[in-house]
Amino acid sequence: MGPVKPGLPLSIFDPVPIGIDEFGMPVLIRLIWRNLLIGGEPGAGKSALLNVLVAYAALCANCRLILLDGKQVELGQWRKCADAFVGPNIVQALVLLTKLQKMMDNRYAFLLDCERRKVVEKIQTLSPVTGEIIWVPDAFLPYVVAIDEIAYYSATIGDKRQREEFAALLRDLVARGRAVGIIVIAATQRPSSDIIPTSLRDLFAWRFAGRCTNDSSSDIVLGHGWAQKNWSANSISPNNPGAGLLIAEGGSPQLVKTAYLDDRTCAAIAAYAADMRATVTAADRRALRAVPAAA
Numbered sequence: 173m174g175p176v177k178p179g180l181p182l183s184i185f186d187p188v189p190i191g192i193d194e195f196g197m198p199v200l201i202r203l204i205w206r207n208l209l210i211g212g213e214p215g216a217g218k219s220a221l222l223n224v225l226v227a228y229a230a231l232c233a234n235c236r237l238i239l240l241d242g243k244q245v246e247l248g249q250w251r252k253c254a255d256a257f258v259g260p261n262i263v264q265a266l267v268l269l270t271k272l273q274k275m276m277d278n279r280y281a282f283l284l285d286c287e288r289r290k291v292v293e294k295i296q297t298l299s300p301v302t303g304e305i306i307w308v309p310d311a312f313l314p315y316v317v318a319i320d321e322i323a324y325y326s327a328t329i330g331d332k333r334q335r336e337e338f339a340a341l342l343r344d345l346v347a348r349g350r351a352v353g354i355i356v357i358a359a360t361q362r363p364s365s366d367i368i369p370t371s372l373r374d375l376f377a378w379r380f381a382g383r384c385t386n387d388s389s390s391d392i393v394l395g396h397g398w399a400q401k402n403w404s405a406n407s408i409s410p411n412n413p414g415a416g417l418l419i420a421e422g423g424s425p426q427l428v429k430t431a432y433l434d435d436r437t438c439a440a441i442a443a444y445a446a447d448m449r450a451t452v453t454a455a456d457r458r459a460l461r462a463v464p465a466a467a
């Protein structure tokens with residue numbers, strides 16, 4: 173994979189490196205137009221994986237960040253890179269998800285007007301200066317919505333109505349947000365039906381199961397029947413945090429050891445990314461990524 177070159181913004185439309193497979197080969201996942209569910213027992217490495225993905229997204233000049241973290245400290249280091257950071261507050265979480273839902277509807281209305289079906293990295297247009305065909309970034313940027321410990325919002329704080337509203341809003345974002353670039357990455361210890369509705373769980377295209385306490389918990393993350401086929405995250409050693417089974421829609425599980433960013437590394441990347449985000453203006457973004465159509 174090699175080191176990330178400073179100064180060169182990454183793209184959220186590219187596959188994101190998350191770790192290595194059993195052969196030491198890089199494992200990359202394409203997040204755009206997809207959502208990711210991360211499950212596993214306490215200490216399995218869920219927040220660590222979330223941090224790797226948020227770090228990548230923070231370094232992408234072509235995406236925005238929304239963070240929800242009941243513990244505050246797991247994603248807190250990235251708050252200066254994010255448009256919004258919500259801690260242990262269900263009211264703020266509901267306001268935020270409602271705004272995202274409204275934005276999603278507006279984006280669909282825009283796409284409808286343009287006779288288009290989804291957000292793309294670049295679209296062709298005529299240069300107002302030279303008159304030649306050039307590629308420019310799409311009209312709006314994708315959003316990475318990272319949620320650590322869904323259960324905190326969907327089953328722990330607030331009253332029943334608020335928790336149900338949270339689950340319903342999240343379900344809508346996961347179900348309809350993909351085409352307009354809303355990428356939900358959500359972590360929870362056990363995504364059973366009391367934590368998130370089964371109908372919501374099944375909508376996640378990517379699932380990562382860190383070590384689980386039993387086969388049934390592993391199946392809840394990966395999908396029913398995988399434990400019977402000998403794919404169970406229960407077989408992962410408790411002494412191997414960050415190891416887990418990754419599955420994509422329609423595929424088979426794959427054993428992955430995720431990358432790990434310690435606190436100092438996260439702080440350094442977050443500071444660099446916040447700086448980059450403050451200085452890279454919309455005009456810069458266009459200039460950076462606008463290239464002649466033939467290129």
Ligand SMILES: Nc1ncnc2c1ncn2[C@@H]1O[C@H](COP(=O)(O)OP(=O)(O)OP(=O)(O)O)[C@@H](O)[C@H]1O
Nearest residue numbers: 213214215216217218219220361413414430431432
């Ligand atoms: N990929 C990794 N490589 C090495 N160590 C890791 C990795 N991922 C996690 N760890 C270690 O495991 C510890 C627990 O990880 P993490 O906090 O991500 O677990 P978690 O699944 O989020 O737990 P909880 O459910 O309690 O929030 C980390 O502090 C780190 O020491």
Ligand SMILES: [Mg+2]
Nearest residue numbers: 218219246320
């Ligand atoms: Mg955690």
